Amino acid sequence: MNLEDRIRRRQRRDAGPALVREYETLSPAAHVENPVGRGPTVERVLNHFDPIFDGRTPSNLYLHGPPGAGKSAVVTALWRKLDQLPMETQPVIHTSTRVQRQSSPTFVYLDGRRIDSAFAFYHALLSAVESDAVPASGVRTATLRDRLQDRWRTADSSVVVAVDHLDDGEGPPTAVLDHFESLSEYVCWLGIGRAKPEATAVAERIGDAIRLDAYHHQQLGDILSARASAAMSERTLGHQQARTIAEWADGDAHHALAALFVAADRADSRERTRLTDEDVRVATERLSTDAVSLARVLTLPDNRQAVLRELVDADATARSSVATAAEAVAASLSGSLSEGSIKRFIYEMAEAGILERVETAAGTDHGRRPSRVEARFHVPVFRRLFDLR
DNA sequence: GATCCACGGGAATACACGGATG
DNA sequence: CATCCGTGTATTCCCGTGGATC
Structure with missing residues (x-):
């Protein structure tokens, strides 16, 4: 959580026209009043x-x-x-x-x-x-x-x-x-x-x-256009761009909206008022369609979310085992939770599918093999929504 | 004061590996 | 050669405590 970024963003938003008016509306976990196509x-x-x-x-x-x-x-x-x-x-x-x-x-x-x-x-x-x-x-x-x-x-x-x-x-x-x-x-x-x-x-x-079957690509494109208009402005998202995202998401509205979110956030941080094809491409590349629902992450108790927030900023070395990950998170949360509890949360969330534990291939020398910790949700979206709270 | 749940901490257990033992 | 053991690590699970309410 970077305070300067947050302040800068706010200042900029007050100063000039921003692309994203409502991150809350753009959130893939948010539901609209009239669902398109249903x-x-x-x-x-x-x-x-x-x-x-x-x-x-x-x-x-x-x-x-x-x-x-x-x-x-x-x-x-x-x-x-x-x-x-x-x-x-x-x-x-x-x-x-x-x-x-x-x-x-x-x-x-x-x-x-x-x-x-x-x-x-x-x-x-x-x-x-x-x-x-x-x-x-x-x-x-x-x-x-x-x-x-x-x-x-x-x-x-x-x-x-x-x-x-x-x-x-x-x-x-x-x-x-x-x-x-x-x-x-x-x-x-x-x-x-x-x-x-x-x-x-x-x-x-x-x-x-x-x-209820998965959305057709055409329907999903319409959903994206509607959401883009609601959260930003008309014509922010091109027709072909919507189609590209819809195809990538293969009918899953949650993934599609997450990609739209990331693309819009990228454009916004570059002070543009329209999405470029590059925004869309980068967004779909940064996300995985294996991700679990963000709503699940965002309804977790505060302390679990705080752990996740620090965890997604930890580098690969820190995340190379549950123990070091917990240590890194404990350090950045400066003692509000014991290392043991953080460790337990990580295991808990891995059990729930929100995180993933990947056992390291080669055994070092002694002891049981550690597990690398990976996030299984749409990290850039979570990061932004968490910081905006 | 009795009753109840949630939370956090840490104890107990499982596992991997190298080396010892028969 | 098979298996057992010790050590170090990872993982799971239970229990005490605190705060809230009637």
Whole structure:
């Protein structure tokens, strides 16, 4: 983290026209209000949950597809809209003999990556539906569950919980969904994951499934153009450049947006207002399509991110073993964490796929072979976003 | 004061290699 | 020649502590 750079950047931004107006908008981890090219999917999801507006509880839905296909984009956009739905358009009570829920349905979005225990699950759920802060400790899990149960029983309304990153190899154990059953019979869920429905641990509880394929290159080009216009200005990104990035990313919107980010940042630092082909070429060369989602990195606890931030600036020598890497990070974090803890974090994050441990080929002389530490996420994007916080 | 979770630290364990041992 | 052992390193896992809440 270089303070001078940050100040210089800010000064420059105040002084003259900058290419990148909004790094937050340009972030590959950010979702827009209207995802380009996914209208039909939004419709299908909406149709599935439509009965809820008549007071009925729909079956559970599972949305699946490869990474970067827009699964999270669809759900976050839709949930955001449903949440803002004005009261008048919400359910009207019809005269009918069937059981009707009285008040409007609730839509909750949970990021499964942050849910690793029953407590975390109930806490996230309660935080999402209650206006005041929910205690994060000192309260037993059962108490949180009871509070939710009471709330939904008396509120007399249906609830749809979207659980993102379910069963896609980086999410929580699907056992999380077991906790739904005890809550209310008016609760249903929308699971989002990579695995096919039949391959999930909750296969038999899925009522319906929607598959989302990777974007076509043409669609992905449109997404890039839209994002470029939103975060920068019109005509910043050439049509052919968008196509080049889309082809490199091979349909994965996350990688494509990361490349756009790096290219734009490069152009910005050179005081240009348009991307050059060189910017695009360098960006795609600096990134790897093996990278893991940035959202995953950016939702890590602060101390882990701080470790990563120092780690990506460490030179190859320092990263030649976990021990030396931890030592280097500990030195630059000046004692806020012990070397042992940093070491443990590195092992933890390697286990999670965010870092990679590469065993050195030749055994030196004594002892077990060390592992070189490599980042498996889009480093330049992370570096910039972290420093802008 | 009792209860609970999260965090950090460090103890315990696994592994690689060279050399000793039968 | 096969295997066992010691040493140094890497890796995993558990437990105490602190802060928060009822």
